[in-house]
Amino acid sequence: MSQNEAIIMEMKDVKVHFHLDEGVLKAVDGVDLQLKRGRTLGIVGESGCGKSVTSQAILRIVPKPGEVHGQILLHRRTENGPQVVDLVKLDPRGKEIRDIRGGEIAMIFQEPMKAFSPIHTIGNQIMEAILLHATEDKAEAYRLAVEILKKVGMSNPEQRMNEYPHQLSGGMRQRAMIAMALSCNPSVLIADEPTTALDVTVQAQVLQLINELKSSNDTSVIFITHDLGVIAEMSDDVAVMYLGKVVEYTDVDTLFHHPKHPYTRALMNSIPSVGRASKRLESIEGTVPFPMNLPKGCGFYSRCKMAKDGVCNVGDVPLVEVAKGHRVRCLLADGVESAEPEVRSS
């Protein structure tokens, strides 16, 4: 059981399907992930790969007509000892999930301007979360809200309590968002592209803040982004997603230095990055297919340079453990030499 002790959340064969008039849109199609206590799990992928829907499935806030299948097991520590809840079985509008949402699992959204209510003050909104989950005493809630604002590095927290979201700058708004998410001491924090709308210098501040708070509060983080640089910076483990499936899942060092899946490798070679001057970028031909009525076989088949007819386009490709803790969804992964990609050899 010692292994289970270290795991706070487990996703087993999670599927999110949208039944539309045109057919079934498989936004998330069989995802298995584990989140360890006090660690950061990065989920990376291009737009439409299902990374945000995965996080919505955890909180059960998938928009209609989406349906969640599979198991999302949350290991809670309650007064009566450890307890396991399957979030998928809960009623999405029920009391239990509402306790967990914002309490044990909190979320930071990409665009804080849209996530905050424009007609309530920052203080009001943070206090609302605290009153729901932590205390019923208003004065105590006010004190806690000011304290958390101070903790995220907000100047004059008392004054900010009375300000509306539009009065804050982008970076400050994201800090307020983080403050709200952390106000109830969540054990899991989901950050969905928290710095995408921010400038690099402000992004650096926010990333540092999330890391500091994570270590001081012993929070586990699920960090979702399309930016491989941010992933390298923040994560302990990384899952690369493509068309609703995890195609590669391993620790961050292995992913960046010994990637196996052709998609991961191509993705890394296609980023123009500071400190690497080369004449041409390796691009991936074509675009991500629409996740509806997909052909059989590997989802990356149409764009893969290594694809073999009769091998890759026949049946479902399983996620195979190629080395300890390194899972790859590719039939040809063994043929990929595990040498460092030419990207970074330093």
Next chain:
Amino acid sequence: MMQEELVLEVQGMKKYFPIKKGFLQRTAGYVKAVDDIRFQIRPGETFGLVGESGCGKTTLGRCILRAIEPSSGSVLFRDRNGQVKDVIKLDSKGLRAIRRDMQLIFQDPYSSLNPRMTILNIIAEPLVCNRLARGPEIKEKVSRLMEMVGLDSRHLERYPHAFSGGQRQRIGIARALATEPKFIVCDEAVSALDVSVQAQILNLLQDLQEQLNLSYLFISHDLGVIQHISNRVGVMYVGKMVETADTRDLFAKPQHPYTEALLSAKPVPDPRKKSNRIILSGEVANPANPPSGCYFHPRCPYAKEICKKETPEWRQVGTNHYSACHFAGELNLRGVPV
């Protein structure tokens, strides 16, 4: 009046937006969106312009094309006949003629194409407006342009919604190339795209540059993209240029503390290189109410007394390397390995 080998020279470019207040709409102050900018572009060269949001890089790009009327300054441009003209002084007729030679590629491939026009009409519009083709010749030219940017010319009659983001950006590029320009402003041309598609478009822009000897003003907030595509780079902060240099020089040996901070703030896609990064305090200054002296001094880790009082001068600190910092050349700033 302009050096022989240049295609574009911007001098003393300023754009001040008035802030109107009260019932009588009197001018209460100015937002100095672009403040005394100068730089040059050579033929076949890419000049990268980098800075954070609100630093005035888009306004500068539009002022050069006179999509926005600048407050003062001049833009010397060598047109296709080799004549040097000041774009700012041209009348509407002259402007129309010279715009054939200077084009713009937009950031958002979704809002920059009219959803009710077919691809044929979108790409043909500049040809028709400039009377460059008529009759069946139009279709022929458009097909050629589409093939040039890697689109299937059988899709002429389709509407923009039928194309993906990357394909739409290719359509935008084909439209810009229709008048055979010499100079293109790429305003965040790849920012809205996923990395794998972004790489396709960057490669396309580079191929076209080689084939057609184009000059680019490439505006972006992404340092990785800027380093990849530019020959020379300018860094902007609150409406002012703070440093320009050859790309290698700028990244290896920055001479302005803001450039150093920008370079160090960019996350590197390598977990083994978690850098001891410079975290700037505070946020970008408000251009309507900028700080005294050097605009960067409240955030600058090296700021001294003089930085609060005096605006630093624009001075040369090396070959092709200019910086606006009181201590440029004296500070030992950290670059990135190139």
